[in-house]
Amino acid sequence: MNLPSPITYQPRAPGQRNRRTTVRYHCAPATPGKVFLPEDHEYQRAWVENLSRNGVGLVLDRCIPMDTVLTVRMHQADNGATVDLVAQVMRVEPRRDGDIYVGCELLETLSLEVLDALLA
DSSP, rough: OOOOOOOOOOOGGGGGGOOSSSEEOOOOOOOOOEEEHOOOOOOEEEEEEEEOOSEEEEEEHHHHHHHOEEEEEOOOOOOOOEEEEEEEEEEEOOOOOOOEEEEEEEESSSOOHHHHHOOO
């Protein structure tokens, strides 16, 4: 398994946070992803619920602290290429079924081409 390089991004300060400024698109049901937390040194399963050029919504089976910087690994549907998205946790909400919704802000804006490939 190829693990991403250590994350070199610094979390954004509270005054630098953007409110959602782009449209989020619902992903197909059961869109798989993987989340990598540097302190865990391994991926955990995630379901990608929505995606935009600036953010990603995940459903996980465990809580991740606010402001955590993580990597979300997804695969492009058209060619299977792996895309690693570095993001910062901005929202954490428990769900009735026991899962946790984690809303993240991407630290680099996705191109329209990559967004389209991930949503296909």
